[in-house]
Amino acid sequence: MIDPSVLEDTKKFLEHLGLNEEPIGVYYSDVKPENAFGPKAGPPISRELEEQGQIDMQGVFQNFSCVIGNIWLARRKHGVAYISAEDYGCPGGVFYCSMIKPNLRFIEHYVTTGFEGTPIEGERYLPSPEAMRTFLDKVNPRKAPAKYCLFKPFSLFTEDEKPEFVIFFARPEVLTGLFIQTTFTTGDVDSVATPFGAGCTNIVGWPLYYQEKGEEKAVLGGFDPSARKYMKTDELTFTVPWTLYEKMLKALPESMFNLDGAWPTVRKKINHSAKTWGEND
Template identity: 35%
Template sequence: MDIEVKERFLKRWSRYFPGAELPIGFYYADSAEPKLLAKPPKGHRCLMADLVKVRKGKTQCFDSGNIGCFGGKRYLGFESELSPDFGYFLSYGIPGKLEGERYKKSPELVAEHLKHQQTFQAPGPCILFKRFDEMEVEDNPLVIIFFASPDVLSGLFTLANFEEPQPNGVISPFGAGCATIVDYPYRELQSSNPRAVLGMFDVSARLCVPSRVLTFSVPWPKFLTMVNNMEESFLITKSWDKVKKRIKKEG
């Protein structure tokens, strides 16, 4: 990471979003220090719960062996296979065998949905999540992830659309919590005009974040544009000053 970019963002974030939580970022690598590896799970464990440590400043590395959820492995690019009963799991289940999450009306609808959510292969054997202020020159984040309240989200959302002629500079696709912070924004990197992704509507993962927090994931090129636009955007207006005071009070 360009340290000048890092310092510029941290300075402007503190100025326009005082007291708001710093974002985290991720990138793939061929290896990582053993001390950074997340502990292998004992049973099911949601990735969003693991990221609580990252949000507090502790870098965490994951691979196919220490992710505690099959969805996490899939949406981080480490596994593509689904269980034969996945359609029932995401819909109404199988009486006496499998409890369904009821996020889709039927297994058939799940099958149609999956046609729009193809898997990708992780470009490296491990993925590192690191808080923005902990990143160094050797770190090259692909996506920056904000865990934010409605007031902070309003600023991020508006800033993401500041330089967009069309109304969809931000998308909010259906998916697991980890899909909306890794899978979808990672795919946006392939676009000539990548969009930000509003997420964390996954009911199963909601208890891993505070009640008033959603995620806002920004592909790196889009993030750079947003940072560069901060000081000529609505953030310098009296309207934002009023919101900023509330963010500072709640921070």
């Protein structure tokens, strides 16, 4: 469960940051909450079916549903978002969220140069299917420990639930605070990574990668052009493993937030930004 003291310290952290939206926790469960936001069930997909030519790709994309898009609904409506191997919505997202392994070869072409002789030109986010394959082989999320990957605000976690990762959605000034609190806590100038990936790769896939390596790293993301429509203008993601997040909260009393240094000036800019975007409480 989330310790009540963590929830209280999170409120203090958000006040320091000037962020009026609580973070989203990522966890895995065999139970899908009622009224959760997520994809409809799609045609069966797997590498084996793909190699046999048995996947209905038209059916797969007929009910396309983006992980970041469903999280956006959960953020707006204070609810829960989900994805599973059956209810996947996106053939890339279902891999990055560790629901299926290995990835479909289709993604290697779709994200890069497309399929020669077809209308699918590719997204051109990487220069070749080979480059994409190298990326996929590296991030390679572990097998999911439960049926569903779930995303929900901290305040919705019950006594028997605890997030594996913590996601902040924030603009640059707030990200400044998150970044520096991470380096202050870890003492590691390399404690924040910004690797290439889809929106969901940087909030699940890469955090899992670093966790499996035994590295406590935060991951800055939100640079996926396809996911930008599900995020606020100027907004990025900042994801930290739960173990690191607890340490960041414990380090708050000694951090820059309690000094008359540079942060008060940044905090004024945060207030100005909130006013500009009409997001004042």
